[in-house]
Amino acid sequence: MNWRSQYFGGSKSLPRNCQVSSHCVMSMVLFGRAIVTFLPFAPRFIVGWVAKRYTAGESLEKALELMKKLSSEGACFTIDVLGEEIHSIEESSWFISEYEAVIDSIVSSGIDANISIKPTALGLLIDTKSAHSNIERIVSKAAEKNIFVRLDMEDNRTTQATIDATLAMHSKGFENIGLVLQGRMFRTPDDISEICNILGPKSDFRICKGIYLESSEISHTSYRDIVSSTNRSIDLMLDSGAYTAIASHDLPVIDHSLQSLESRGIGPGKEDPRHETPVSRSDGKGPGYEFQFLLGVRGNIRRELSRNGHRTRIYIPYGKKWYEYGMRRLRENPGIAVHVTKALLMPWTNRR
Ligand code: FAD
Secondary structure: OHHHHHHHOOOOOOOHHHOOOHHHHHHHHHHHHHHHHHHHHOOHHHHHHHHOOOOOOOOHHHHHHHHHHHHHHOEEEEEEEOOOOOOOHHHHHHHHHHHHHHHHHHHHHOOOEEEEEOHHHHOOOOOHHHHHHHHHHHHHHHHHOOOOEEEOOOOOOOHHHHHHHHHHHHHOOOOOEEEEEEOOEOOHHHHHHHHHHHHHHHOEEEEEOOOOOOOOOOEOOOHHHHHHHHHHHHHHHHHOOOEEEEEOOOHHHHHHHHHHHHHOOOOOOOOOOOOOOOOOOOOOOOOOEEEEEEOOOOHHHHHHHHHOOOOEEEEEEEOOOHHHHHHHHHHHOOHHHHHHHHHHHOHHHOOO
């Protein structure tokens, strides 16, 4: 396979530009921690300079401009309005109208995009009933335009509630909604089985490792375990007939996915062989799977996947809350600072 030989030189070892000495890794870890400690004291424009790579800007117009540019790279998009956990249900109104504007803009611009929502921004941790009706407002408007809605997965306080919200929307007849599951969580294989039992081929997952560092009582905590449990979840999703959006920049996960897809006869330009009658899905979906990348991360791998015919989607966050959002992510998972540091010091490991 072209992609594998390009990145693995025909073998399963990591490519040279991904192999760094333990001394180098240790220095980056220490540097990353220092960044997390000192960043809150750094002038906002410095943080803004780093964030520019990972967010589309403060406005929807900026996000649309960027997506038009990136469309030439063969990618499609999922748009995220920055912001999360609100403190009163009234605050959710702003998110609802912003997402309604996003849906209108997707339609009027003709950009190949869908949307991603953080359920806590719609009040999931404040009042379940109101949160469900907020989600329904967005999902029903998106359904009118045949646009898909993905509920992002947040920390473990929200896992069951996010699954419940997704199932509730399906039970009301909205099929244009799916959710994210996190490979690191012990419960994920059970969640996949349960959701697939209820929704059948309409199940639609994004699978990622999970950005939140959860405790060892409920999640895998070592890199190796997280990679293998994520890979097992990908296989389980594929074997359950679910739409599987693989969201990882990690070569062992991407390579495993490519092999799993190939061994199941799933791939670019083929009908999804897992279903005798094609499953109707919202606009812009791949043949049963797609690869997803965060804006600004490992564009070279994304472009290569796209050149090889795979559906690739870029997660496009925009909004005024970029500073708070970025700081919170860094506090929750200082490992991100290591990635960002690596990207700045060794740009060949992460081309935008
Ligand atoms: P890693 O081993 O962390 O990264 C592999 C390599 O990718 C790194 O060595 C580095 O070179 C590069 N890299 C990774 N992240 C960055 C970065 N931020 N900056 C610079 N370089 C980087 N998590 C959730 O918990 N809930 C969600 O809803 C969710 N949605 C996601 C949506 C998408 C489209 C993607 C791609 C990820 C999402 N995540 C979500 C985050 C995910 O769980 C991981 O935390 C994140 O992708 C890093 O894991 P990785 O698999 O890329 O592997």
